[in-house]
Amino acid sequence: MKSKTLRGWYAVHRWTSLACTANLLLLCLSGLILIFHHEIDHLLGQEPPPARGAADLPRPSLQQLADAALLAHPGSVPKSITLFEDDGVPMVGVRVGAPGVASLREGSSIFMDAGNGAPRALFTGDTFTGFILKLHVNLFLGFPGQLFIGAVGLVFFLSMLSGIVLYGPFMRKLAFGLVRFGRQSRIVQADLHNLTGIVVMVWALVVGMTGSFLSFSPLIIGLWQKTELSELIRTLPAAPPTSMAPLDEVRRVADQTVPGKDLAYIFYPGTEYATQRHYMVVLRGHSEIAKRVFNIVVVDAETGQLAAQRSMPWYMQVLLLSGPFHFGDYGGLPLKILWALLTLLTTGATTTGLIIWARRSKTATRQIDAGNAHLKEQS
Amino acid sequence: MNGTWRWPLLLALSSALGLAAGIFGDGPWDWLCWAGLGLPVAVAIAKLVGGRGPA
Numbered sequence: 001m002k003s004k005t006l007r008g009w010y011a012v013h014r015w016t017s018l019a020c021t022a023n024l025l026l027l028c029l030s031g032l033i034l035i036f037h038h039e040i041d042h043l044l045g046q047e048p049p050p051a052r053g054a055a056d057l058p059r060p061s062l063q064q065l066a067d068a069a070l071l072a073h074p075g076s077v078p079k080s081i082t083l084f085e086d087d088g089v090p091m092v093g094v095r096v097g098a099p100g101v102a103s104l105r106e107g108s109s110i111f112m113d114a115g116n117g118a119p120r121a122l123f124t125g126d127t128f129t130g131f132i133l134k135l136h137v138n139l140f141l142g143f144p145g146q147l148f149i150g151a152v153g154l155v156f157f158l159s160m161l162s163g164i165v166l167y168g169p170f171m172r173k174l175a176f177g178l179v180r181f182g183r184q185s186r187i188v189q190a191d192l193h194n195l196t197g198i199v200v201m202v203w204a205l206v207v208g209m210t211g212s213f214l215s216f217s218p219l220i221i222g223l224w225q226k227t228e229l230s231e232l233i234r235t236l237p238a239a240p241p242t243s244m245a246p247l248d249e250v251r252r253v254a255d256q257t258v259p260g261k262d263l264a265y266i267f268y269p270g271t272e273y274a275t276q277r278h279y280m281v282v283l284r285g286h287s288e289i290a291k292r293v294f295n296i297v298v299v300d301a302e303t304g305q306l307a308a309q310r311s312m313p314w315y316m317q318v319l320l321l322s323g324p325f326h327f328g329d330y331g332g333l334p335l336k337i338l339w340a341l342l343t344l345l346t347t348g349a350t351t352t353g354l355i356i357w358a359r360r361s362k363t364a365t366r367q368i369d370a371g372n373a374h375l376k377e378q379s
Numbered sequence: 380m381n382g383t384w385r386w387p388l389l390l391a392l393s394s395a396l397g398l399a400a401g402i403f404g405d406g407p408w409d410w411l412c413w414a415g416l417g418l419p420v421a422v423a424i425a426k427l428v429g430g431r432g433p434a
Contacts (some may be wrong), residue, residue: 168383176386177426192427198387199423202394204414289402324402330410331401338416345423 006169013162014357015224021354023152027211028347030136035328037129040092046127060117062092062247062266068117069094069110077102077198077231080273081266082341090114143218150215163197169192186359191351196345200291203342204349209287210322220319225272232276236298236307241269242274253306255279261285261295269301271298278307288330290318313379386422393418 097107397415
């Protein structure tokens with residue numbers, strides 16, 4: 001590699017790394033805590049209380065659960081149904097809100113045990129790890145903060161890429177992983193930086209890029225809403241339903257249309273993810289990867305008939321798959337521990353990089369000062 | 380492929396395999412995932428603990 005090209009890559013590495021160092025350290029430390037959020041919530045006694053006294057009740061239908069949520073929030077209308085598992089317990093979340101409001105952000109959710117309908121409090125963000133999560137996701141700055149974190153991820157990608165390009169020329173005459181403890185501090189820091197940086201290379205690139213993708217999720221979902229979802233809505237009749245088909249009938253139609261999948265969400269007519277007339281039903285598979293591959297079934301809310309069927313576009317699939325690759329929550333406790341160790345190594349690479357720059361800069365300043373003093377003496 | 384890149388490429392491949400394996404399923408897939416991501420961590424620890432002193 002020509003020395004001019006090398007200097008160019010070095011400049012890219014130095015400035016992109018410096019631009020994201022402070023945020024990267026914050027993300028590494030907060031991420032380290034969040035890897036073990038279940039265990040920390042448990043230790044701090046900040047887990048949701050288990051449902052009590054309803055074990056003998058018969059399994060309620062989906063419609064009964066939605067009706068129960070509406071009874072608890074008079075004057076509201078249902079917006080969406082979410083089915084998920086919390087610590088192995090099948091759960092149903094019912095989102096309710098004011099009539100005529102399409103946005104799902106405005107409103108409140110009621111969570112119930114799907115097996116017996118018992119209400120259950122869930123992680124609400126008022127815990128220690130909830131506080132750390134907000135810091136990690138948006139620095140308490142809302143959507144602008146989230147976009148900023150996404151941009152930090154992109155700068156980090158450039159920093160890693162330039163670091164990989166520089167690794168070859170810098171390590172050409174050195175053995176892999178050489179750490180020359182006992183030599184000059186700058187040499188030790190450089191060795192540690194090269195070792196930790198190259199070891200976490202692929203993992204850090206994946207976690208960084210998936211983090212950016214998740215940060216930009218409102219924009220990505222917005223793109224889907226404005227393109228494919230809008231196109232689907234345009235092709236379907238728009239007259240609001242005069243009566244509503246029961247949810248369990250809607251579920252049956254969706255199950256028949258895409259057999260072998262589980263119900264994940266139902267969006268009610270008039271909400272941001274549905275038409276004025278149709279239920280938008282989202283189904284997913286069972287395995288870790290299939291859980292992130294969604295199918296959409298559109299059901300006429302008045303007649304209960306199938307109206308359309310779609311799969312998610314590639315960018316939505318990438319977004320859905322970004323979650324596990326960023327959080328490292330798909331391989332049990334051993335993977336969490338490995339995720340934490342890799343986070344520590346990334347923190348090490350970031351810290352040593354900062355130390356190298358700080359010391360190099362001081363040396364350069366000293367050289368300039370010495371040069372100036374020499375010139376003064378000569379004059 | 381020269382000596383400089385032999386280990387980094389091996390670790391990159393191992394990490395990629397580990398990241399992907401866990402998402403495909405449980406049981407053996409989880410073991411493959413732990414092994415794949417465990418190798419870079421183990422190499423880093425070995426190099427840090429066994430770092431060479433002054434000549």
